[in-house]
Amino acid sequence: MEYSKLVDVYEKLSATTKKLEKTEIVANFIKNLNSEELKIAIPMLQGKIFLESEEQEIGIADKLVIQTLTKLGFSKKEVLNEFKETGDLGLVAEHLVKRKRQAILFKRKLSAEKIFYSIRELASLTGKSSQEKKLNIILELLNSAEPKETKYIIRTIIEELRLGIAEGILRDAIALAFNVDKEIVEYAYNLKTDFGEVAIIAKEKGEEGLKRIKLEIGKPTKVMLAEKSKNIEEALKDAKEPAIEYKYDGMRTLVHKDKDKIWIFTRRLENVTKQFPDLVKLCRDNIKVERAILEGETLGIKDKKPVPFQELSKRIHRKYNIEEMVKDIPIQINLFDCLLVENEQLLDKPFSYRRKKLEEIVKIIKGKFQLAEQLKTKDLKKAEEFYHKALNLGQEGVMVKNLNAPYQPGKRVGYMYKVKPEKETLDLVITGAEWGQGRRTTWLASFVLAIRDEETGELLEIGKMGTGLTDEQFKEMTERLKPLIEFEKDNIVHIKPKIVVEVGYQELQKSPNYKSGFALRFPKLIRIREDKGVEEADTLERVKRLYKQT
Ligand code: AMP
Secondary structure, three states, X not given: OEHHHHHHHHHHHHOOOOHHHHHHHHHHHHOOOOHHHHHHHHHHHHOOOOOOOOOOOOOOOHHHHHHHHHHOOOOHHHHHHHHHHHOOHHHHHHHHHHHHHOOOOOOOOOEHHHHHHHHHHHHHOOOOOHHHHHHHHHHHHHHOOOHHHHHHHHHHHOOOOOOOOOHHHHHHHHHHHHOXXXXXXXXXXXXXOOHHHHHHHHHHHHHHHHHOOOOOOOOOOOOOXXXXXXXXXXXXXXXXXXXXXXXXXXXXXXXXXXXXXXXEEEOOOOEOOOXXXXXXXHHHHHEOOOEEEEEEEEEEEEOOEEOOHHHHHHHHOOOOOHHHHHHHOOEEEEEEEXXXXXOEEOOXXXXXXXXXXXXXXXXXXXXXXXXXXXXXXXOHHHHHHHHHHHHHXXXXXXEEEEOOOOOOOOOOOOOEEEEOOOOXXXXXXXXXXXEOOHHHOOOEEEEEEEEEOOOXXXXXXXXXXXXXXXXXXXXXXXXXXXXXXXXXXXXXXXXXXXXEEEEEOOEEEEOOOOOOOEEEEOOEEEEEOOOOOHHHOOEHHHHHHHHHHO
């Protein structure tokens, strides 16, 4: 497939923001592709050269792209100036190459396959001269590309294709192109988690083929999601035939086993098998069947207590010194579901049956490899006692599950409910910020939050907030903060403390990294407190009190 064909589609997609139009553009394009072409075209439309479950990632930094562009004959200053103006390296490449290439008439046609596999090769290069090799691969692609093509090649390489092809649009486009039901495409995707494969099955085998899709060992499925209940009483009613379990605050873990081979995936479908050799061994030794797909929550444990998620997360993205990590942060898994045993797929079976199977096939190693603590009761008092016991043990709350319900990958369908204590919010002062990168260069994209020391009046840092804001909110915050900038160094700015924001967060932790001695985990903007001045912001005293309560 010529890359230029894909580029035509990219251009059409960028010209509209309407979901329906995007869906039709994608559908019209993919319906005429053969299976081999679909395999490449679908990930390239998503701008995702690797599936989440593949262990590789492209990992090309802006810096290397800038360096590559200088090899095309542009000065670093030229490249950086353009980048500053547009904030988009794809556009930079297009503009610069357009200026230079007018004279060149003969060029090879680039194929989409060539680009796809070259980018995959980038990810496989490691070691000493890998940067140079990577640069040469990118250079080779750019050398034979039209200006427009260079834009999309670069955007794909730095994983910023930005065409707005979210899962919903791709699902609808596959349904439209191959005349199959949307719901069935979604069902198939939640099981396969690979739109390329789903499109091929839809094309070759139609709706019946999609319905026949089965769980596959080694390929992660989307997990079933929980709804929230206000309290235990409501959750018992919601779940109808309730079983209550501790809600462990760790890493949702999918374990796949085929004889001696074990895979570990996260809820976001990342393959973290290499990072958890201890868990792999536990699974290999203590699952008593040859083939299985199980689900559980992995915790980091120190002195028999769960460590904050932040600690465990150090293990999730660790690429080196893994054995050291295994010793530093020992783990425990609490298994709570079972989706496949030997050749029996259990998705349609009720939870009571799946839990029983789990009990049958797992050899329990207490404190290491165990089942989620569970209580079957409709009695409110007993359920509440169980909830308090969970909290006292340092767990996050409880999950209340319907024993009669099947397992629905990827859906929030009311088969399980979570109950956890409501977190308080904090009113904090913005004292600093950081200019964003890429698309966000013109915005302040990360905000330093501080609380007030009532005695000294000093503002003490307690965290940085960079997520949970919409584009509009980033813009608004930038506009509000710009006039308050005191001074800037590199891309860090100091802000005159004037603005108070209400911030939600997942957890309050002790931390030596901030002057307050505390840190917020996942701070999230709730609103700007227009009604509050700095002197009314929350105090260190209040933070200490909140910390004690958790
Ligand atoms: P939340 O992330 O707050 O929506 O809560 C759902 C998450 O709780 C799941 O994705 C799991 O990672 C986690 N969890 C902890 N314990 C359990 C349990 N016993 N059953 C199901 N999920 C659990």
